[in-house]
Amino acid sequence: MLALPTSLSLPNLQDYVRSLRGEDWQPFRPGVTAHWFYREPDGGGAAVLLRYEPGARVAVHEHVGYEHMLVIEGDEYDERGSYPAGSFVINPPGTKHSPGSVGGCVALLIYEKAVRFVDAD
Secondary structure: OEOOOOOOOOOOHHHHHHHOOHHHOEEEEOOEEEEEEEEOOOOOOEEEEEEEOOOOEOOOEEOOOOEEEEEEEEEEEEOOEEEEOOOEEEEOOOOEEOOEOOOOEEEEEEEOOOOEEOOOO
């Protein structure tokens, strides 16, 4: 479990993202790294920054709970559309998709519950 020791306040999320170094990111999926703010055990909620390299795509997964996604830098897309920086998307439970990025991106994702991967990488 990755828990926050106290409340977290980031006055400028873009500046925070730019301040992160290589060791602040962990492998997540091929071409995608993660910077976790918190991650509850047993499929609970999580908040994470995902950084996609250009051309990276995450395998098809289903949202068991709500997902809130904010594109901070670059572009992201999935089967329903393209999302440039500043886009905010809410995926309800039961949503399945395979997000990716053409030019690379950083997005903030907040999960009510962990996702269930449908396809293997």
